[in-house]
Amino acid sequence: DADVTQTPRNRITKTGKRIMLECSQTKGHDRMYWYRQDPGLGLRLIYYSFDVKDINKGEISDGYSVSRQAQAKFSLSLESAIPNQTALYFCATSVGSGTGEQYFGPGTRLTVT
Amino acid sequence: GDSVTQMEGPVTLSEEAFLTINCTYTATGYPSLFWYVQYPGEGLQLLLKATKADDKGSNKGFEATYRKETTSFHLEKGSVQVSDSAVYFCALVLQGAQKLVFGQGTRLTINP
Numbered sequence: 347d348a349d350v351t352q353t354p355r356n357r358i359t360k361t362g363k364r365i366m367l368e369c370s371q372t373k374g375h376d377r378m379y380w381y382r383q384d385p386g387l388g389l390r391l392i393y394y395s396f397d398v399k400d401i402n403k404g405e406i407s408d409g410y411s412v413s414r415q416a417q418a419k420f421s422l423s424l425e426s427a428i429p430n431q432t433a434l435y436f437c438a439t440s441v442g443s444g445t446g447e448q449y450f451g452p453g454t455r456l457t458v459t
Numbered sequence: 460g461d462s463v464t465q466m467e468g469p470v471t472l473s474e475e476a477f478l479t480i481n482c483t484y485t486a487t488g489y490p491s492l493f494w495y496v497q498y499p500g501e502g503l504q505l506l507l508k509a510t511k512a513d514d515k516g517s518n519k520g521f522e523a524t525y526r527k528e529t530t531s532f533h534l535e536k537g538s539v540q541v542s543d544s545a546v547y548f549c550a551l552v553l554q555g556a557q558k559l560v561f562g563q564g565t566r567l568t569i570n571p
Contacts, residue, residue, distance in 0.1 A: 350502075379558075388548065388563040389503075404558075436502055438559075445510050446491045446552035448559055450502040 349373070350451035352437050358457045359427050367422045367454050369437030375449070376442050378420040380404075380412060383434040383453075392435075395420055396442065427458040461486045465549050465562035472539055473570050480534040480565050482523075482549035490551035492516075492525055492532040493559070497546045506534075506547070541569045 350371045359365050369378065380392040391404030393412040401412060409431060411423045424431055434455050438448040466481040484490065491510040495503040507516030512527035523534045532549060549562040 386563065388561045389559075391558060394558065438503075445508065446554075446556075446559070447493055447505050447508055449505070450495075452502045
């Protein structure tokens with residue numbers, strides 16, 4: 347099945363470490379997104395990319411960076427992790443010509459100690 | 460700015476009860492509206508959608524109608540099951556924007 351996959355699914359890291367979360371999709375979608383989910387806050391957009399050469403900041407991009415290595419791959423990096431970046435991170439995709447719905451990966455649970 | 464407001468949870472019901480989860484929105488244009496569901500330990504799944512006023516989205520016994528006059532998109536189900544226990548998110552996207560705006564989520568628990 348065409349899918350959105352995320353690696354790793356769980357990660358524990360220490361304050362100050364650099365960490366990368368990876369997302370791959372086989373849906374053939376051109377648009378990819380990174381979200382963060384915190385309890386009681388819903389999902390907040392970190393970065394999004396409408397194609398390989400287009401990267402845009404979302405509402406909470408500070409402390410994060412991204413790379414769109416190919417149409418199917420979009421990675422999120424925390425250059426120097428801090429405890430308040432402990433959260434559930436989701437990658438999503440959509441098709442630019444569609445009606446706007448996005449398709450989500452299973453999530454990465456990140457804990458920064 | 461554009462926003463989505465959902466009824467606060469958690470919501471606890473007995474099996475076979477009627478469900479309503481309220482959702483209202485504020486948008487500068489004419490959004491498409493969605494309900495997503497998140498089962499424990501999983502990502503968000505699209506449950507249903509509506510792209511214009513008076514459209515009704517439906518899936519798995521759930522329904523929601525796009526009400527432009529009241530800027531609402533309430534989720535309903537006539538008879539809930541234990542397997543419906545999850546967190547439900549209402550969301551919107553404006554035409555051309557392609558960025559989803561989410562409500563805060565409503566946790567639903569169904570007891571047998």
